[in-house]
Amino acid sequence: MWPITGFPPRETLILDEYREKRATYDKLLQVVKDVLADSIKSNNLYINAIEARIKAEDSLAGKLERKAGKYSSLSDLTDILGVRVITFYSDEVDKIAAMVGRLFEIDWENSIDKRKMHDIHSFGYSSLHYICRVPKALFEDPAYPELNSIRFEVQMRTALQHVWSVLDHDTGYKSGFEVPKEYLRNLNRLAGMLELADEQFCAIRTGINNYRRQVQSLVHSGKFDEVALDGDSFGNYLELRPFDSLNERIAAINQAEVHETSLAGYLKVLLFLGFKTLGDIEKMIKENSEDAYQLAAFQLANTDLDIINSSLALVNLCAVHILKRGGGVLELTRCLDELNGVSKVNRRRAEHLYERAKKLAFMETAGG
Structure with missing residues (x-):
């Protein structure tokens, strides 16, 4: 002491x-x-x-x-x-x-x-x-x-x-x-x-923050072709709710409600499909929305579903994109595996989706 x-x-x-x-x-x-x-x-x-x-x-x-x-x-x-x-x-x-x-x-x-x-x-x-x-x-x-x-x-x-x-x-x-x-x-x-x-x-963080601000600006100004597809850009893109219009059309078939769910997980599917920019997604929507709607209408026919998932529009857009490029059950299965993990259930879902799609007009020229 x-x-x-x-x-x-x-x-x-x-x-x-x-x-x-x-x-x-x-x-x-x-x-x-x-x-x-x-x-x-x-x-x-x-x-x-x-x-x-x-x-x-x-x-x-x-x-x-x-x-x-x-x-x-x-x-x-x-x-x-x-x-x-x-x-x-x-x-x-x-x-x-x-x-x-x-x-x-x-x-x-x-x-x-x-x-x-x-x-x-x-x-x-x-x-x-x-x-x-x-x-x-x-x-x-x-x-x-x-x-x-x-x-x-x-x-x-x-x-x-x-x-x-x-x-x-x-x-x-x-x-x-x-x-x-x-x-x-x-x-x-x-x-x-x-x-x-x-x-x-510190410099890397500053650069990333600057990139995010630039991406946000480009997305909200609609310059999608200039924005590489990644987690940040896809998140900003989803804030524009690009699939709402198609979801609302699909929901109207049965006067259903749209249940909101996160679409962030679909980034890996879009990358798997070879998309490079947000402009590629915009092009898919523009070229395939009508056929994706017809596919959904065929799926919902003779059902009384009054709630649909907000991912339905994007799922059908991706399916039509694959089928129009000559893909079949195998490609659809791989897409579902990428989204949900490998499972035998994905194969059955892909087969079911393919059988329904075969009856639609766009399949007549698919792969051509």
Whole structure:
């Protein structure tokens, strides 16, 4: 238990003050964590973790002993309470920083951006550190009157920066002993790789987001031939509800209702059929809607079905597309296998569909 014999008297008083205010620090930790978590959620930010700790008494005593005479009171130490927000992407560090700046009072003179402290020869990097206070407008509790005067540290870094920091610590890179040059070089290379990975992950995400916005713009402007068929583009395309018109015509046969179901799974079927762009789907709809309607009418004839699935139009469009190109039961079965997984039931469904389609006019020229 500190203090020990010979421990400086001023530092002994600081330790005593630490013990007296420990409950206030515990309360402050919970307040800060809750405020950050709530704000991150309300701002739709997705992070890796929020970590928080109160400096242990032994750790504080060791610091006071090493830096005897530097601190006059506990309030001079800004890292008794430390909070770390770990993000996935480097650009999110700045978003978190902006949020922290709005929430808390920032001691700018003692805050530091360690990301900017490295020269051209250094690969290492660290986090953004803000020294903060909780303003009374944000939180106030008469039971803890000193809570709003206590400074604490918020560190913001990426997950890879955090990995580097842990590696630094565990390898003793900054522990004060001389690291052999061969190991130091490898550590620097590793840091450079992590830094590059951080940058590339951020650049890739930015590129993907830009692509999605471009796809959305092209889809909603009707430039379907310019949009490659993939998960993002198909999802945007389905928002236009391109199969509703045909489904409504089919439903009208029996005055049925259309039961909505997800069509996202049909992407793999369309890719299996060789479609490359959204324009290929549009072409299929234009060329095959009437025949798909006739096939559905034949299927529903002499039935009293009053509910149809919203996938029926697309299923029949795909079937007509296959049959018009000379496909038969085997091709229909493969399509159903692609959609539902391989099953003997798919073969029977394909045979049934083919037998009905054979009686329709478009089959007379199919494959020609």
